[in-house]
Amino acid sequence: MMVFWWTLLAFLCGALPFSVWLGRLALRTDIRRYGDGNPGGANLWRAGGAAWGLAGILLDYAKGAVPVALAQFAAGIQGWALVPVALAPILGHAYTPFLRGRGGKALAVTFGVWTGVSLWLGPVVLGLAFGFWLFTLRHDGWTVMMGMATLLVALLATGAGLPWWVIWLGNTALLAWKHRQELRRPPDWRRGWLGRLARLRKG
Numbered sequence: 001m002m003v004f005w006w007t008l009l010a011f012l013c014g015a016l017p018f019s020v021w022l023g024r025l026a027l028r029t030d031i032r033r034y035g036d037g038n039p040g041g042a043n044l045w046r047a048g049g050a051a052w053g054l055a056g057i058l059l060d061y062a063k064g065a066v067p068v069a070l071a072q073f074a075a076g077i078q079g080w081a082l083v084p085v086a087l088a089p090i091l092g093h094a095y096t097p098f099l100r101g102r103g104g105k106a107l108a109v110t111f112g113v114w115t116g117v118s119l120w121l122g123p124v125v126l127g128l129a130f131g132f133w134l135f136t137l138r139h140d141g142w143t144v145m146m147g148m149a150t151l152l153v154a155l156l157a158t159g160a161g162l163p164w165w166v167i168w169l170g171n172t173a174l175l176a177w178k179h180r181q182e183l184r185r186p187p188d189w190r191r192g193w194l195g196r197l198a199r200l201r202k203g
Contacts, residue, residue, distance in 0.1 A: 006077055007084045010067035014092025014109055017099055018063070019044040019056035026052065039096075040104035057108045064089040064112025072116060080163050086113050087170045094178055105178045107144065110171055114151070117167060118160075125154040138190055141182025148172045 020039045023031035027048045032039055034046040041060055045053020071077040071085045089109050096103040114122025129150035133143040148171070155164055176183060 002075065003077060003081045003084065006067070006071040006075060007088045010071065010085050010088035011092040013063040013067045014089030015096035015098055015103070016059075016063055017096055017103070018059035019104075020099065022052060022056055022059075023047055038104045039099055039102070041108055060093065060104075060108035061112040061115075063093070064109035065115040066112075068113050068116025070116075079161070080166075082117065083163050083166050083170075086117050086167045087174075089113055090171055090174055094174055105144075106175060110175065113167075113171070117164065121154065121158065122151065125151050136190060138188040139182045139185060141179035142187045144175050144179055145172070145183065148175060 017039050019031055019041050023029050023044055027044075029047055031043040031047045035043045037043070041053050041056030041058075044056035067089060068082075068086050072082055077085055090106045090113060092103075093109045094103045094106045095101045111123050111126055114126060126147055129147040130143060133146040133150075137143050137146065148168070152165075152168055152172075155168060
């Protein structure tokens with residue numbers, strides 16, 4: 001029952017649409033009218049600038065990190081019991097009942113969840129990987145998938161247990177579904193970036 005209640009709490013935390021609420025209260029606008037129409041920090045950034053965008057991104061990050069970290073380190077939920085708790089904020093953000101199931105793409109909350117699960121490993125690897133692939137691939141969907149693939153390599157290299165792999169699998173499947181429109185196109189490489197790498201290798 002404790003795992004159930006922590007999973008429910010984590011889902012509700014993930015479901016809180018902070019960026020939409022900030023847009024309505026502070027900017028007097030619906031951020032879903034901007035950019036790709038999603039209720040996340042990126043569109044809050046487009047609607048109100050960097051400061052508001054960063055605030056929304058940090059809140060989305062926190063709603064993944066806080067409940068998972070508390071469940072693991074305060075309540076002692078670990079191993080297989082942590083799997084539903086870790087996936088719940090991502091699912092809550094992606095299909096929030098506060099917005100009739102029309103949630104965001106769950107990238108910031110993914111960073112938060114992996115902070116709660118692994119402390120430094122997940123967010124550091126994801127940050128570096130997304131930074132690299134962002135400058136290598138043109139479409140965000142493939143950037144996200146390659147970033148998650150890089151995280152899997154790190155989990156394998158560090159001997160992470162099977163529950164972490166299951167969390168990775170569920171997380172990646174949900175991200176792939178939320179980015180499915182972009183993933184229908186083949187990867188598009190940034191030729192300028194690859195050209196610069198080739199010139200560096202040649203000296």
